[in-house]
Amino acid sequence: SVPMHEETETKTAKSLGIPMPYPTIKPLIAAVVMTLMLSGFLVVRTGATTIGFSMVIGFALAFAVTMYAWLYAPLEPEHH
Numbered sequence: 001s002v003p004m005h006e007e008t009e010t011k012t013a014k015s016l017g018i019p020m021p022y023p024t025i026k027p028l029i030a031a032v033v034m035t036l037m038l039s040g041f042l043v044v045r046t047g048a049t050t051i052g053f054s055m056v057i058g059f060a061l062a063f064a065v066t067m068y069a070w071l072y073a074p075l076e077p078e079h080h
Contacts, residue, residue, distance in 0.1 A: 021073055021074075022073060022074070024070065024073060026066060026069055026070035026073065027070060029066050030063060030066040030067055030070060033059050033062045033063045033066055034059075034063050036055065036059045037055070037056055037059030037060050037062075037063055039055070040052045040053065040054075040055030040056035040059060041056060043055055044056075
């Protein structure tokens with residue numbers, strides 16, 4: 001019978017050398033903006049094409065800005 005191996009040491013991302021981003025609300029904002037952008041297509045289906053396409057274009061630009069801000073956010077600084 002082989003004894004069961006138990007992990008007694010907890011490893012963190014920092015101890016493994018994995019850079020982690022700062023906690024941020026930007027992914028939530030991106031998801032909400034994308035939902036609003038796609039809801040513009042539902043507005044187009046109701047017949048209000050000008051309003052619907054304005055929503056799609058406006059929220060697509062907002063989505064691009066949000067994704068840029070989120071993806072170019074700095075990682076945690078090196079801890080000396």
